Amino acid sequence: MSNNKESELRHLFGDTVELTTEDGASLTFRILSELEVGEGRYAVLQSKEMQQEGEIEIFRIVSDSDGEPQLESVTDEDEWELVAETYDDSQFGSDERP
Template sequence: MPNKLSDLRQQYGDSVELVTDDGSSLTFRILAELTVQGSQYAILQSESMKQEDEIEVFKIVADDNGEAQLETVTDAEEWELVEEAYDDSQFGNDDQP
């Protein structure tokens, strides 16, 4: 059975719209998808976050139909581990000072 979570962009395109706690929606650009310690994550960034050079980390999980869904990462250690893996993937090359 193929893994439907391997490419979030296949399901959503280059951006995803999420509903916030207050019921409004916010569009995030999908910057990257990573596998860290066996779990899959998405690195997202809204337009306002881009100005502040901030990112958001979400865990990619499958719903009952096998479709990719995003879960907020609330554990600080998990969040930092994924952020570090993202940074390494971005700067772990010749661009690193």
């Protein structure tokens, strides 16, 4: 679990990234974090609407044939939860609370 590497997405896109939904709508997300969990790289994103609810979205970062990063939805619930817990731990500390 590492977040030491400079944010590749922030380097390419700045603090926000615009994604297009399957129905063609465009959504803007703030890049909260990039994490390495196990063998995977992940982006933790949040829209303004999600921020109001305290929610996040997690995407897997994969490289296309040109080596450019692409975002894939994480559909496996266990994988999503593992990354979300890793993100929470990086923001709020581990489960060990005083």
